[in-house]
Amino acid sequence: MGCQMNSADSERMAGQLEAMGMAKVEDPSKANVVIYNTCSIRDHAEQKVYSYIGPQADRKRNGENVALIVAGCVAQQEGEKLLRRVPELDMVMGPQYANRIGDLLEDVVNGNQVVATEAAPMMEDSTRPRRESEVTAWVNVIYGCNERCTYCVVPTTRGVEQSRPKESIRKEMEELGRKGYREVTLLGQNIDAWGRDMEPKQRFSELLEEAATVEQVERIRFVTSHPRYMSLSVVETVAKHAKLCKCFHIPFQSGDDEVLRRMGRGHTIEQYLKIVKRIRELCPDAAITADCIVGFPGETEEQFENSLRLMEEVKFDVVNTAAYSPRPNTPAATWDNQIPEEVKSVRLQKINELGKQHAYERSQRYLGRVMDVLVEERNVKRPSQVKGRIEQGRPVYIEGNIDELKGKIVPVEIIEIGAYYLVGKQAGEAR
Ligand code: SF4
Numbered sequence: 001m002g003c004q005m006n007s008a009d010s011e012r013m014a015g016q017l018e019a020m021g022m023a024k025v026e027d028p029s030k031a032n033v034v035i036y037n038t039c040s041i042r043d044h045a046e047q048k049v050y051s052y053i054g055p056q057a058d059r060k061r062n063g064e065n066v067a068l069i070v071a072g073c074v075a076q077q078e079g080e081k082l083l084r085r086v087p088e089l090d091m092v093m094g095p096q097y098a099n100r101i102g103d104l105l106e107d108v109v110n111g112n113q114v115v116a117t118e119a120a121p122m123m124e125d126s127t128r129p130r131r132e133s134e135v136t137a138w139v140n141v142i143y144g145c146n147e148r149c150t151y152c153v154v155p156t157t158r159g160v161e162q163s164r165p166k167e168s169i170r171k172e173m174e175e176l177g178r179k180g181y182r183e184v185t186l187l188g189q190n191i192d193a194w195g196r197d198m199e200p201k202q203r204f205s206e207l208l209e210e211a212a213t214v215e216q217v218e219r220i221r222f223v224t225s226h227p228r229y230m231s232l233s234v235v236e237t238v239a240k241h242a243k244l245c246k247c248f249h250i251p252f253q254s255g256d257d258e259v260l261r262r263m264g265r266g267h268t269i270e271q272y273l274k275i276v277k278r279i280r281e282l283c284p285d286a287a288i289t290a291d292c293i294v295g296f297p298g299e300t301e302e303q304f305e306n307s308l309r310l311m312e313e314v315k316f317d318v319v320n321t322a323a324y325s326p327r328p329n330t331p332a333a334t335w336d337n338q339i340p341e342e343v344k345s346v347r348l349q350k351i352n353e354l355g356k357q358h359a360y361e362r363s364q365r366y367l368g369r370v371m372d373v374l375v376e377e378r379n380v381k382r383p384s385q386v387k388g389r390i391e392q393g394r395p396v397y398i399e400g401n402i403d404e405l406k407g408k409i410v411p412v413e414i415i416e417i418g419a420y421y422l423v424g425k426q427a428g429e430a431r
Helices: 004-019 045-061 072-078 080-085 095-109 121-127 154-158 166-178 204-211 232-240 257-263 269-282 301-314 341-364
Strands: 033-038 067-071 091-093 114-116 136-140 183-187 219-223 247-249 287-294 318-323 370-378 385-389 395-399 409-417 422-426
Touching (some): 004 033, 004 095, 033 072, 033 095, 045 067, 067 072, 072 080, 072 091, 080 091, 091 095, 166 204, 183 204, 232 269, 257 301, 269 301, 287 301, 301 341, 318 341
Parallel strands (some): 033 067, 067 091, 136 183, 287 318
Antiparallel strands (some): 385 395, 409 422
């Protein structure tokens, strides 16, 4: 359909499919892959597409093995609306993906419902799931970020937020579960923003509710929460469902309101502590982890000390720290109140010492307890041991055979602790 550009795109797609060993059939009702490369220049283009898809969707509903794809300008324009209206569709892809149909089709074959309409570079960076592990998997739920933190390059490199439809996330999780993955981590730069770009708007807590009903997956984590948007209903939902891990990663970035304002974070320490309080009330054994930047432009000694004060108050399980470093095309990089490297380095050392002390204190609560550990891999440093994690995220090492224990949940008595790890012995049947 449509202009020469569209015809050229169709040829490119056909070429790639041929290279994958496919051949054209004259009768669309016999095809295993059906692609409509659409044009939106005429009125009622969408209606036309729906009328074409109808008979193919019927084939799919009748159990035929057929992948249904809408490409081109209507796909770009309608995006996930097409998926909502025709759930049988496997892929909706904008024109900029014509030369990547081979890769995208692989996702479809793996059981994913794909929406490829965002700015092209994002597909390469973030939609290819990490599948290095056979036990745990990442699932992207939202791409891009609409925030404008003054130190961060993400909004310019990854574009605006685009939430994945709930049905497609669910489908991917179910498929992973069927393949034997026991843990899934839902991913987003600002995961609490999930659903706000949808019509009607949806809330991340609703996605968590849905995810918790996916029977095939036993543990669900999510990152990264933003204190400005994280609603208390997220905490309540996590508290309610056993398979939602009691582990919250909520960057605070600075313990000082003035620094937060200049960072463009849009939250205050008071708001942050309100979330922490609710977590402690509803999930008293939860881990709370965070990120913090030291030496942000203009940060005074007193403002830095406020970050340490916040840490004393919360006692984080882990704080990932970084000395501020100017990133290209970010506002803070152009400010002239940069902090000298030596000062940043002293602050970094100080905050890391405190973080480690708190992490050790937090590890102590596990000593002598029997914790469920999901075994992921061999301990590369000591091959007689395997490594797994408790739901709070701490790595645990136990003696054991990886071939027998990989992917199993093992009750483990914790007999030794470090700031950032635990050591234990098997205390029951692996399952
Ligand atoms: S720091 Fe996070 S929330 Fe802020 S702009 Fe970057 S990705 Fe978005």
